Amino acid sequence: MNSTMLAIILLAVTALAYQFGLLRSTRQGRTLAREQVHSRPVYHAAWLAICCGTPGLLVLLLWSALEPLLIRNWLLASWPELLGGPAETAGTILMRRLQELAGGADNATALELAAAQQLGQLQTWAALGKTALVALASAGGLIWAARRMNATFKARHQVERMVRTLLLGCSAVAVLTTLGIVLSMVSEAFNFFSFIRPSEFFFGTKWNPAFSSTGNTHGEYGLLPLLWGTLMVSLIAMLVAIPLGLMTAIYMAEYAPAWFRDMAKPVIEILAGIPTIVYGIFALMAVGPFFAAAGELLGIQVRATSALTAGVVMGLMIIPFVSSLSDDIITRVPQALRDGALGLGATRSECIRQVVLPAALPGIVGAFLLAFSRAIGETMIVVLAAGNSPQLHANPLEAISTVTVSIINQLTGDTDFAGPQSLVAFALGLTLFVITLALNVIALYVVRKYREHYE
C-alpha cells in the first residue's frame, strides 16, 4: 500500500475515533452529575482522535523518510559487483536503473535482474511493514487513550496542551527555517572568503569576476561598485517615492472625502501588488526609451538602461508602500492636536505642515527606512533596466549594476559552488541581508517608539 493511501485511511480511522469518543463520553457522562464531568464530549473525542492519529502519522513520516535510504544501503551492500564507480554517484545511477528494471524493462544482465528482483521484494516487504507499524501505532494510541478516558478525565486540558504544542511546532518551523537560511549563507560566505580576502571583497573597487575557463585567476570581487550602484538606484527611487508618496498620504489622510478614500486606497494598494517584473518590463520598454529620447532632444547623452531609469521606475513601485505606511501614521496623530491648531486659526495646510507632520515625523521616517530597505533588495527592475555595468561612477544617466543583479549574474549558467565565481553570491546576499535587516530593525524601532508616544 502506498503512503498516500495509508494517510487517507489513517485520516478516516482518526475521524472514526473522534465519533467513537463522542459517543462513548456522552454515554459515560449520562449517569453522572454535571459537576462531576470535567470536559465536554467534544474534548474527549478530540483527545481520542489526536491520540490515535498522531502516532500513526509520526510513524508514517519517519518510515517514509528512512525507507529509501535503508533499501539503498541494503542493495548496495548485497551487490557490490554491480557498482561501477564511487558509491556516491554510481549508487544513485544504479538505483535508478534497478527501479526501471523492477518496473519491467528488458535488456538487462542476469545479475541486474536478480538485484532488481530483490529491490521489488524489499519494497513489498517495506510496504507491508509500514502498514503494519502504522496500524499498530494508531491502535496502540487509541487503546491507551480509550483506557484513560472516563467522565472525570481532564480531556480539555490535554487538548489545549496539544493545540499549544502544535502551534509552537509551526512557529518553530518558520523561525528555524530563517535561522537555517542565515546559517547556510554564513557558512557559504565563509567558504567564499577562503578564496578571496574579506578586505578585497569589502573594500575592492573593481568588480570583474572571471569564469574559471579563462585561466587560473579568479578575477576581482570588489563590492563597492555594486554597493554604490544599489545605493544610487535606491536613492533615485526614494527621491521619486518620498515626495509623491508623502503627498498622496497627506491628501488621503487629511483632505480626501471618505468616499474617495474608500475608493482610492484599494487602488493604490493594488499598485503594490503588481509583480516587479512587470515594472521591469515597463522600465525597459517605455521609461528607458522615453528618457533616451528626451535626452536626445536636450542634447544630452542618456542611456535607455541606466541608474535613472531603474531608479525612477523603482520609485514608482515604492510609492504605494510609502503612502500607505505614512497614511496610517498620519491618521494616528490624535485629532486633538489638529483641533488645537485649527482652533487657534491655523489653516488646514498650516495645521498639517506645522503640527501634524512634525508629530508624525518619527513614524514617517520609519516608513521611509522600510521603503528604502525594500528598494535595496529589489531585483527584477534593476536586472532589466539598470544596464548591468558594474562601474564606480556618479552619473545616473549611465548604466550601472547592483548587488542583486550581480547575484543573479553569478548564479545563472553553469554553477558548481566550488569556486568563488558562484560562492560570491552568498557573500553578496549576506551583505544585502545585513543591510536590510539593520534598516528594518531601526525603522521598526522608530515606528514603535512613535506609537508608544501616542497610545
Added chain:
Amino acid sequence: MNTTQNTQPAGLQAPRAKMQAQDVRVFYGEHQAIKGIDLELMENEVIAFIGPSGCGKSTFLRSFNRMNDTIEGCRLEGRILLDGEDIHAADMDVVMLRARVGMVFQKPNPFPKSIYDNVAYGPRIHGLARGRGDLDDRVEDSLRRAGLWDEVKDRLHAPGTGLSGGQQQRLCIARAIAVSPEVILMDEPCSALDPIATAKVEELIAELSQQYTIAIVTHSMQQAARVSDRTAYFHLGELIEVNATDKVFTHPQNALTEAYITGRFG
C-alpha cells in the same frame, strides 16, 4: 420650547451680548444634535453649559468658532453673531474668527513643540508680533496670565508635552490667550485633571473673566457653581433653562433641570 431666559445677573449694568445664537440647529448627517437654540453670550461673563452627556453641549460650543466645520458631514442651520456680525457670512474669514474666538479642549493638547513655541504658535500664524522681542513679551505675558510663568520660565525650550497634565492645560490656555481672543470656549477643561490642578484652572478662569467672555462646558455642577455667572442647562439637543447660576442651582424653573442638579439622572 420652554426656555427661560429672563433674569440677568444682578450687579451688571446694561450688559452687551458678545455672541448671539439664533435658532441654531446642528446636524451630523441625518442625526440632529442641536434642535433650535437661542442663546446670548454676554460681554465679560462666564457662562456654564451643563447637561447629561450626549445632549449636545460640545456640539453647541464648537458652533461658536465653527470648529464643527472640520467634521465631515456636520452641518449648521440658523445664525450665530459675533458683535452683531454673522460668523457664517461670506466676508467672515474663519481664520480671523478663530483668532477672536479661541478654544480650550477637554484633553490638554500641547503641540509636540517647546513650551515657547506652543504659546508663540498663534501669534506667529496670525503675524501678531513685530520682531523677536515683541514675541517674547507676548509669550511671557500669556504664560503669566495663565499662571504658568513661574513654573516654566527656566525651561521655555523644553517640550510642552513634558509638563504635568494640569500644567499642559494651563499651557493650552496660555496658547489660546496669546492671540488676544475676545471669547474663549472651554470644553470640559478640567475633566482630565486632578483636584489641585482643577482648582488652579478654576482660579485662572475667574481672573480671565475680567477680560474675556468665557463659555465653559462642564460635567461638574460644583464647578459650574464656582466659576460661572450664568448657567445653561441642555437636554437632548435643546436648551431647557438659562439663568443666573445661583438661581439655577437653588430655584430651577424646569423639572428637568431640577432632576439633573439633584442628581436624579446624568
